[in-house]
Amino acid sequence: MPGNPYPGESFAVFRIEEANKNSSPKGDISHPRDVYTIRLLLKARGKYVVDFYTHTLSANQIYFINPGQMHQLLEEEPSHGYTLLFSSRFMLENDIPLCFMEDLNLFNDYGLCPPLKLSPAEMAPLSDYADKMLNYLKGQERFKFKAIAALLELFLINCNALASGPPEKGRVREAGGNILKAFKKQVEENYRQWHHASAYARALNISPDHLNRTVKALTGKTAKEYIQSRITTEAKRHLYFTEASAKEIAYRLGFSNPAHFSSFFKKCTGKSPSFFRKQNIGF
DSSP states (O other): OOSOOOSSOSEEEEEHHHHGGGSOTTOOOBOOTTEEEEEEEEEEEEEEEETTEEEEEOSSEEEEEOTTOOEEEEEEEEEEEEEEEEEHHHHHHTTOOHHHHHHSSSOOOTTOOOOEEOOHHHHHHHHHHHHHHHHHHHSOOTTHHHHHHHHHHHHHHHHHHHHHOSHHHHHHHHHHHHHHHHHHHHHHHHTTTOOSHHHHHHHHTSOHHHHHHHHHHHHSSOHHHHHHHHHHHHHHHHHHHOOOOHHHHHHHTTOSSHHHHHHHHHHHHSSOHHHHHHHTTTO
């Protein structure tokens, strides 16, 4: 993330081209634990790495990054657009329920976070919302954060409508949304102990087949693939951000045999843990 424009407040918005004046060409690696990040790109060329998945930058893209996700903007030329940063505290202080974020089809994890690609006409009102938020933030209006929160909700609602597609797709998402939400919560709590979809299906009192169909319909990945993505993402974070050995990481992630972990990691990523660590030194 360019510079340090988020010094502890619960909300920030800035123009990317302004932040770039004080940033390194490569961009900083960011993974704040309680900050949602939105990148609205009007002009861009390069790569955006999100939890070690690389996306190609282009104009009229929006990226939605969850708290804790590693992300790094690698620009081939200066980008133009906006970055929005906000915390759970900001939402609670301004009457945005946390379940609102969970119900959106925007902030996804573990390889499930491709950018929202829009036409110039679709992007124009969203850019306008971001600009209004920036103007309110600079001003002295007594209720400016209430206004910003309202604009943020409108921004997210409009993005969600664009991401959800036609009404029939939205109905499928609504029908399976509770199962997907419960599954994601279970994965976050148990991925170190439960490595198989059947364990989650039992916890949710549904069949593994029903769970797989639902997760596949709503995310494009099977339940098994989602679980594997969560485990490998955590393994990559340990390999990149810590000096823990592959053996230590294996035990932290619930593998009884380090060889099983190495085999699992290579099968899922195409690389051994040691090669991944070596390849990403100095990323």
